[in-house]
Amino acid sequence: MADFLTTINGYIWSDSLVYLCLAAGVYFSVRTRFVQIRQVPEMVRLLLKGQKSASGVSSFQALAMSLSGRIGTGNIAGVATAIAFGGPGALFWMWVVAFLGASTSFVECTLGQVYKTRDPLTQEYRGGPAYYFSRAMAHTKAAPLFKVYAVIFAAVTVLACGVLLPSVQANSMTAAMNQAWGLSEWVIALGSVIVLAFVIIGGVKRIAAFASVVVPFMAVAYILISMVIVFANVGQIPEILTLVVRSALGLDSAFGAIVGSAVMWGVKRGVYSNEAGQGTGPHAAAAAEVSHPAKQGLVQAFAVYIDTLFICTATGFLILSTGAYRVFDGESADGAVLHEGGALPSDIAVGPAYAQTAVDTLWGGFGSTFIAVSLAFFCLTTIIAYYYMADTNLRFLVGKAAPKVVPVIRGTVGSNTTLVLQALILVSVATGALSTASEAWTLGDIGVGLMAWLNIIGILIVQQPAFKALRDFEKQKKEGKDPVFDPAPLGIRNATFWETYEPEGEREKATVSSS
Template sequence: MGDIVSWLNGIVWSNALVVLILGAGLIFSFTTRFLQVRHLKDMRKLIFDKGSNSGFSAFQGLTMTLASRVGIGNIAGVATAIAFGGPGALFWMWVMAFLGAATSFVETTLAQVYKGKDQGQLRGGPPFYIEKGLKLKWVAVVYAGVTVLAQGTLLPPLQANMVAGGVENAFGIQPMITGSVLVLVLAAIIFGGVKRIAKFAQIVVPFMAIGYIGVCFIVLGANISEVPHMFTMVIGSALGMDATFGGIIGAAISWGIQRGLYSNAAGVGSEIYGAAAVEVSHPAKQGLIQSFAVYVDTLLVCTATGFMILITGMYNVVPDGMKPLVTNIAEVEPGTVYTQRAIESVLPGFGAPFIAIAVLFFAFTTIVAYYYSAETCLSYILGEKKKVVAKLLLKVLVLGAVFYGSANAAELVWGLGDLGLGSMGWINIIIILFLSKQAIGVLKDYEVQKKNGLDPVFTPVKLGITGADYWEKEYKYSEHYNQLKNEAEDKSTKSSI
């Protein structure tokens, strides 16, 4: 099975996908006039907008997507990128984050525009904008099916595997025991409904991210004299100017983009389901918040991991098919142990338990977010009568996948995770390229209203957007909407006079 998965990944993760991801990010950056820089101030302010009874708050939406983005890819994924692509892979992860912020804006804004209600809960994501925006129901169903398969079965085992391995390494607890505990706690959360999922993410995500970055500063502080050399090595390796790593620039780009995408998933569409369920007065607001989420994930958390590994020298560089270029910690598999050793070089005896706990929080919140995305897609595919039984089966499937991943080889589950992510990426990035005109129009509408001193309100008819049923049938009747709309009309009338 491992050979089959590896063969499929060779097709899915070809250079064509790397070019497509970077190309889309460049196109969106230019067409939005680099909103990821221009609207940084707005991004920070919008995080604390309140939601409603039918949707999540903006902060809950941010933490829901960060729960999905910030996972073992931020620890083990960064280590793997460095091991196979050299220090320069970290630079290309930064590039991926910068361009991905624009891509994330486009896909999140589309998810907000075309969201709907399901049993009183707001739902949205790629299947919804594929059907309503492009009128391609069959493509929407295919994407939803791939997401259920990927996030319900292929991706959770990888997260669970890293948790079990870290706990065994730090505390000597057998993976079967760790897997059983994970299943029990996960069951308590996912059987509690989407509101419990949002509240869980709201509490845990900020705590785990701040703690992790705090430890990074301690490690950097202890090696402060090495910071200039570290930056020189990263930039030189990325651009082929470093004598040691100059021959693997292609690997640096490929692994940096792949692991960057695995971390923040900008363009894959897998991280925007929570963001689509946020109640806002204008879709661009949530789009900007999710651009900021990409920065938090990659420029903060992934960078923290990369810096700790590189500044302490706790890594190997062994490109595929080549002789080892660096063997600082020989006979160590790429993964969380790199970060563990880096921390222990400064805080002896602290690295293993800290990384085990960090991976536990990072991976567990990601599994919870995976379930929410899979459930949303399952609800989209199935009719009302079949949903109850199907959701129960999905819960059992996810729980089984978590237990399976806890006790099986890491190489296979990494391959399965890459296959699921890459498959979603191919479909979603092509779709949002076709729909980007709508997202750009929404951004311009937001900017015009802001320039006129208004709190932006979305009116799809004004922009010629059809299929935005929620905004036309639901939100326009809210008191907040009418108040803002009247203010906009009054200001427009006065301006014309």
């Protein structure tokens, strides 16, 4: 079975998917006139401003939910793996895919807002690729085809986020805790299941509240500690940058033979980490209460920067500046060692232990604990976000039958359907904690790859509403307005939520005047 899954993963993560991710990023960057550069000040402003409502979370909470899905084991174990099998140059290609992917994220997340809807049971906002695939082309002859495409994406997402991806997070968290404290895998598995069960049963509002508190704290703490260690080795920063760029471009003789691996692992782990184009970000984006879809598109584009340019870079510099890395030939830890920094003990496995060793070079004994705690927060919030995405797509698949199969019980949603999903994700966590790293990562890569193939191809077809929304947003901003979205004048059809939408402030005024 392991060999079969490895073969499947090889087909999914072929060079074609790597080139598709990069080409889509270039295309969307050009089409949006490099929105990821032009609108950075607006991204920051929108991040700090925003409202929530009974139906939607604030822009910041939506960002936190999105980051809770993006920031996980990919930011620590993923970066270590990329360096181990692709060399230091893999970090450069992670930067490239983040810069280009920010435009892809803008497009997909804006589409998520344009075609969002209200959950018929909870009245909370729901949306994502399955929703925009089924609605964007509903007025065309291709509507039946895209409805099937939406169903396929939703089913794949339930499988990926409910079964395949949680195991990776649980596995890395377990490895880090075992390295730090020697805890049994069974103890870690049981503790994780208990914590997750409490949060995911509470629904989207509890998920958003949990993420908005935990994610900023853990991200800032991790970056600060990493930067302290990097600055303790500040004299090596120019050398590190030179090493990263030279090895990425094949200019360093030690890594000349693995330039292709640097690109592959940089893009592979970059997409796994920041999720640009994967189709996960639009789910959180759709949950936000905003007056214009482009607002949340910009906020989510900035999330890619936070994930990769800040956190993954912190990990990369942490590992490289302390020499806590080892690069293997053949993209396997069984291959010959091409280069090593000199700080790793011979028995250290590829993964979070690289970062743990790096922190220990400055604070002996502190590194293992700090990385274990960081990964625990990162991974738990990521798994919670996976549950939300799987649940959203399950609701899409259930459709109008929701009132029958997902009854509202005492103000919360619960049924055999959702209970099965909750059980699946908890079993996946327990299984991942007890699996080998190779098995867990293979399953995770299959999930990410399948979603990325479907989503990127899909948004290349249904892209136009995102560009129209961006032009409309920028036009209203130039006129000094706080942009409010109206799809009709833009020729955007089937955006039914926005046809009757009133900004939060207008709704409050209407309520006061009527009373």
